[in-house]
Amino acid sequence: MHRFESSTPTPSQRAAADFPLFPDPHLAIRVHDLTFSFPHAPPALTHLSLKVTKGQRILLIGANGAGKSTLLQLLAGKRLTKAHIVVLGKDVFHQSSIGVTFLGTEWASNPVVRSDILVSAFLDSVGGWRHKARRDRLLDLLDVDLDWHMHAISDGERRRVQLCMGLMAPWDVLLLDEVTVDLDVLVRHHLLGFLKEESELRGATVLYATHIFDGLTTFPTHIAHLHLGSLTTTEPIPWPIAPSHPGLPASLRGTVGYGLWDLALAWLEEDRERRRGDEAAVVGREAHKRGARKEETTDSEVFYKKYDYSH
Numbered sequence: 566m567h568r569f570e571s572s573t574p575t576p577s578q579r580a581a582a583d584f585p586l587f588p589d590p591h592l593a594i595r596v597h598d599l600t601f602s603f604p605h606a607p608p609a610l611t612h613l614s615l616k617v618t619k620g621q622r623i624l625l626i627g628a629n630g631a632g633k634s635t636l637l638q639l640l641a642g643k644r645l646t647k648a649h650i651v652v653l654g655k656d657v658f659h660q661s662s663i664g665v666t667f668l669g670t671e672w673a674s675n676p677v678v679r680s681d682i683l684v685s686a687f688l689d690s691v692g693g694w695r696h697k698a699r700r701d702r703l704l705d706l707l708d709v710d711l712d713w714h715m716h717a718i719s720d721g722e723r724r725r726v727q728l729c730m731g732l733m734a735p736w737d738v739l740l741l742d743e744v745t746v747d748l749d750v751l752v753r754h755h756l757l758g759f760l761k762e763e764s765e766l767r768g769a770t771v772l773y774a775t776h777i778f779d780g781l782t783t784f785p786t787h788i789a790h791l792h793l794g795s796l797t798t799t800e801p802i803p804w805p806i807a808p809s810h811p812g813l814p815a816s817l818r819g820t821v822g823y824g825l826w827d828l829a830l831a832w833l834e835e836d837r838e839r840r841r842g843d844e845a846a847v848v849g850r851e852a853h854k855r856g857a858r859k860e861e862t863t864d865s866e867v868f869y870k871k872y873d874y875s876h
């Protein structure tokens with residue numbers, strides 16, 4: 566057969582199929598074959614592909630270090646890669662997408678947001694006056710006091726201010742990296758209700774990475790499972806997961822009424838077994854394993870045994 570008649574698509578043909586000239590207007594996010602490494606480190610993301618339809622609320626589940634934050638930061642354009650990442654029709658490497666909001670935990674450690682500034686002044690300085698109606702709704706919902714001073718509030722209160730700031734301008738894609746972790750359950754409940762309403766009324770899309778599953782059962786429309794830098798399915802899995810879905814962990818097959826916690830636990834147990842199997846398969850100098858190491862004396866042990874300052 567002439568090589569141009571081959572039925573096996575080349576990588577560029579595959580990329581063209583995933584990134585056509587006239588992309589599907591219903592897609593909010595498209596990622597094709599993304600591999601990303603931090604300097605001097607093994608890849609944090611490997612051959613990752615993802616298609617998210619507008620209006621989906623996706624829960625991103627994965628172990629510590631699976632790559633959730635890295636993926637969200639790349640989608641937000643906070644880290645750059647030449648791989649194809651299209652959010653709301655724009656390639657994030659070339660253009661910043663309007664309507665994309667990223668909220669992560671590192672914001673709260675910025676000294677600026679811990680300085681002696683009034684919450685009202687702070688919110689106006691980031692454009693609160695432009696979105697008065699939404700800002701006021703969020704102030705009520707998140708129970709924020711405009712007279713608080715940013716240097717003299719609790720971590721959870723500071724998080725509420727961050728959420729008010731981040732959500733007051735209307736967004737079409739919201740990327741949330743574990744930002745509900747220090748909210749009390751009441752505020753978290755109201756926040757999740759607001760996000761659900763935004764996606765149902767405006768077709769806004771939410772991608773939410775968390776390890777906290779309380780009160781989330783009715784929040785996601787879909788689930789994405791990230792293991793060692795790769796998504797197990799390109800298209801997020803509809804939630805609740807159909808019993809016949811191949812992505813369902815073997816230990817949950819036939820189980821009725823399992824929750825997100827059970828699902829995450831089953832996936833993470835499977836992931837850990839798989840990782841340990843991969844580690845055990847490596848022999849020689851490259852072999853590496855987590856956890857306790859038998860019959861091994863480290864340099865630090867030798868040093869601290871000799872110079873024991875702890876007594």
Ligand SMILES: Nc1ncnc2c1ncn2[C@@H]1O[C@H](COP(=O)(O)OP(=O)(O)OP(=O)(O)O)[C@@H](O)[C@H]1O
Nearest residue numbers: 603604606609627628629630631632633634635636
């Ligand atoms: N600045 C960095 N330099 C080198 N490696 C990094 C850096 N940040 C993250 N990594 C590595 O990239 C991988 C993915 O990290 P990432 O923070 O995306 O994981 P995560 O799924 O968000 O984890 P967690 O649930 O703990 O927040 C990990 O192996 C981590 O060690």
